[in-house]
Amino acid sequence: MSSLTKLEFDPRLCVRGGEEPDPDGRCVVYRMRRAQRAFDNPALETAIAAANAMKLPVVVFFGLLRRHPIANLRHYHFMLEGLADSTERLERRGTGFVLRICDDSNAAFASFCAEVKPSLIVADEDPARRERAWRREAALYPSAPLWSVDADVIVPSALLGREYFAARTIRPRIRERLDEFLAPVGNRRVHVRWKMPRDLRSLSPSTHLLADLKIDRSIPPAPEFSGGTSAALSELHRCVRTRLSGYKKNRNHPELDGTSRLSPYLHFGQLGPHTIALAARESGAPSPDRDSFLEELIVRRELAINFVRFNPRYRTIASAEPWAARTIAEHARDTRPYRYAEREMESATTHDPLWNAAQRQMVGSGWMHGYLRMYWAKKILEWSASAAEAYEIAVRLNDRYELDGRDPNGYAGIAWAIAGKHDRAWGPERPIYGKIRYMSFASTSRKFDSRGYIARWRE
């Protein structure tokens, strides 16, 4: 590698790729996918740094899928609001943004590259992308190398090297690298501004584009959330001002709304973990509250990403540890006093008022409080024909209705609740659950003002 690019290539962040840029290329392309932001984005900053060193402009490409197997109107609406905000920010920074609606985002990306002839392509890392998919992507435009930068976590997930089985085992590995990685990302000045060629096709991101898509429109936008980095920053400031003090005590009180509600912004990459963690660390909140929040944001969240990266079976019960698989098998034939079909759960018509309220919160608002997500998934295990079926139902409902669904946190949360992931065996052994940790209506609803919550989310 030449000294020019050596300066810009940070092998700790660029977790895949690293070959020499093409000296005859005309720009650096950032293929934006998960980190949909123009601010505190390590992948975008890598592209800008390399482009500055080569005296080239940067252009961002986003392929908007016309159809999606899971994402629906709720998700697309939030995402397009976010992309509109990011485009303005990118333009102010002197970086181009090209959006195209496509049926196959790889094909659309390859034809875009043939038009703009990049010297280098930077992508944001996806823990779910396996080696074969990565190699296919790298071959789309062979004359420019592809570098993948982990923009979604504080400690790049590839550096951890293997699946960790509990928070207590990953925590020291993350903590020992925090000083190295938890620092301001920095938003560089762009040296060569992008000039949009007249014949280069691009759409302007806005919710007007929804009309051109063939997506499921039966789930409306989430009424309490507006997409975009600006909205995310306002929510972050509100959280730091009003919610962080008391977080440790209030976080398990769904009626108090004592958590940050930043998960949708993190999921769509409209806000990055560095921005949030540094704001929390520098806040005046008491240290037990800050530590508790950073434990969730960094250790738990990066444990979930570690699970998806290193366990290809993360969407099914097959991801269970051997002790959990054994206990599930031993209780497979237990009598189930309550049995509900998926559509009965979906329509919140079970006998359990707390569960129904949680389900209604998710369907109506696109978000469910974290404490109730645990209870919600455990009851699906209790009321389904098998643990495998429960896992599938929980994934389907979670991904369909939660604005932050389709996320490693969701898969890890469901695996925790139903398959004992990141947990341990609990006694006494119970019907259906075996040694999987149990949550009852009585004990769960005693811990907070469940009546108030149920009243708020009544039919």
Ligand code: FAD
């Ligand atoms: P805060 O308490 O303010 O925490 C800040 C951030 O830390 C969160 O935004 C999130 O990124 C992270 N975090 C918090 N709790 C956890 C956790 N237990 N595990 C991993 N990261 C965490 N989270 C999603 O983002 N998407 C999902 O689809 C999702 N589904 C879940 C399903 C089940 C069954 C369970 C048990 C948990 C699920 N979670 C999911 C994890 C967690 O409940 C949410 O991230 C959290 O409630 C979001 O609210 P908040 O942003 O106010 O969190």
